[in-house]
Amino acid sequence: MPSYHRLGEIPRKRHTVFRQPDGSLYNEHLMGSRGFSGPASLLYHRRPPTAVVNSRLLQKLEWEADPDATLRMRHFRTHELPKTESTTLYRTPVLFNNDVGMLFVQPTATDEFYYRNAEGDELIYVAEGTGTVETQMGELPYSAGDYVIIPRGIIHRWRLDKVAHRMLVIESAGPVRPPARYCNEVGQFLEHSPYCERDIRRPEKPVPHTESGEFRVVVKQYNALTEVTLDHHPCDVVGWDGYYYPWAFSIHDFEPITGSLHQPPPVHQTFQGDGFVVCSFVPRLFDFHPQAVPAPYNHSNVNSDEVIYYANNEFMSRKGIAFGSLTQHPGGLPHGPHPGRAEESIGKKRTDELAVMLDTFRPLKVGKGALAVEDRDYSRSWLAKGQT
Ligand SMILES: [Fe+2]
Numbered sequence: 001m002p003s004y005h006r007l008g009e010i011p012r013k014r015h016t017v018f019r020q021p022d023g024s025l026y027n028e029h030l031m032g033s034r035g036f037s038g039p040a041s042l043l044y045h046r047r048p049p050t051a052v053v054n055s056r057l058l059q060k061l062e063w064e065a066d067p068d069a070t071l072r073m074r075h076f077r078t079h080e081l082p083k084t085e086s087t088t089l090y091r092t093p094v095l096f097n098n099d100v101g102m103l104f105v106q107p108t109a110t111d112e113f114y115y116r117n118a119e120g121d122e123l124i125y126v127a128e129g130t131g132t133v134e135t136q137m138g139e140l141p142y143s144a145g146d147y148v149i150i151p152r153g154i155i156h157r158w159r160l161d162k163v164a165h166r167m168l169v170i171e172s173a174g175p176v177r178p179p180a181r182y183c184n185e186v187g188q189f190l191e192h193s194p195y196c197e198r199d200i201r202r203p204e205k206p207v208p209h210t211e212s213g214e215f216r217v218v219v220k221q222y223n224a225l226t227e228v229t230l231d232h233h234p235c236d237v238v239g240w241d242g243y244y245y246p247w248a249f250s251i252h253d254f255e256p257i258t259g260s261l262h263q264p265p266p267v268h269q270t271f272q273g274d275g276f277v278v279c280s281f282v283p284r285l286f287d288f289h290p291q292a293v294p295a296p297y298n299h300s301n302v303n304s305d306e307v308i309y310y311a312n313n314e315f316m317s318r319k320g321i322a323f324g325s326l327t328q329h330p331g332g333l334p335h336g337p338h339p340g341r342a343e344e345s346i347g348k349k350r351t352d353e354l355a356v357m358l359d360t361f362r363p364l365k366v367g368k369g370a371l372a373v374e375d376r377d378y379s380r381s382w383l384a385k386g387q388t
């Protein structure tokens with residue numbers, strides 16, 4: 001997690017008397033995801049966060065898998081999935097296992113309710129769109145290229161500017177954090193890290209809402225969505241401090257590491273989760289050895305499924321993809337550049353590609369909802385011309 005942070009008003013010592021202007025106590029609230037031992041923050045609410053008026057089940061979330069287990073390369077054109085009004089209710093699960101889910105959503109409106117994911121950390125890559133994430137812990141403005149990390153439990157709402165949105169949601173059973181090898185023993189980013197504290201954006205000062213009345217929060221828990229109605233506005237926090245809060249990092253602030261010869265994917269690593277890593281492929285200079293082949297060599301990482309979301313129309317080693325394409329290269333097959341791409345890459349000076357890669361350590365299943373936008377010819381696209 002990022003470092004200790006505090007915002008707004010908090011008492012000098014924790015668990016001590018802290019009064020509101022009307023003389024009543026503020027409601028102290030510990031927010032964390034690993035009992036009393038993991039990273040946590042202390043929040044101070046105007047109203048008790050426990051004041052629930054009503055709960056009702058909205059929908060079960062069955063992530064149904066493609067029953068066809070045939071091993072093959074897969075390609076999904078996520079931009080052809082239907083747009084939905086909500087940012088949170090109708091996300092399409094594209095790939096998933098017990099560690100991580102990759103879902104896609106193209107929302108068109110701001111939800112009228114707030115949202116709390118109680119069973120997963122969310123890492124959302126905003127491929128297109130601008131707006132502000134309103135959270136209990138302050139507001140986080142976002143724009144295209146941002147990764148927004150919302151640890152589980154933090155109530156929030158995506159307030160969309162009126163522009164097109166494409167969002168890739170990575171929902172993680174474990175915490176999402178910077179790779180351990182980028183940080184020293186006190187959690188500070190090391191000099192070789194491709195990003196550091198100055199690139200991390202934290203919530204801006206909370207604006208505590210004072211409204212009472214019925215406010216809806218949709219909570220994801222037990223693989224279902226429940227609508228919980230509170231008797232007050234959920235964003236009523238006057239201050240907080242700790243290590244547990246939403247944050248953002250732009251892919252455009254990732255500083256690529258290059259070399260004289262091809263650098264392997266770990267140099268692109270941006271986040272780690274339990275059972276997966278996330279990497280960013282960003283515009284960069286190519287390898288500068290006179291005999292270098294900048295395109296990647298074929299490789300078999302038989303313990304990993306490799307998923308790439310293409311965030312613009314460039315990708316040097318692959319053809320037939322476009323902004324919005326998402327490919328899955330399962331661990332049971334070797335993968336590498338498309339025919340001709342290795343030769344074409346020789347002598348090239350730079351690439352403008354932009355892509356997000358998810359490597360999992362356990363196999364992924366394909367969600368049934370993604371089958372409608374599958375490119376079924378993709379698995380044969382490595383054949384030489386004339387063979388297809
Ligand atoms: Fe690979």
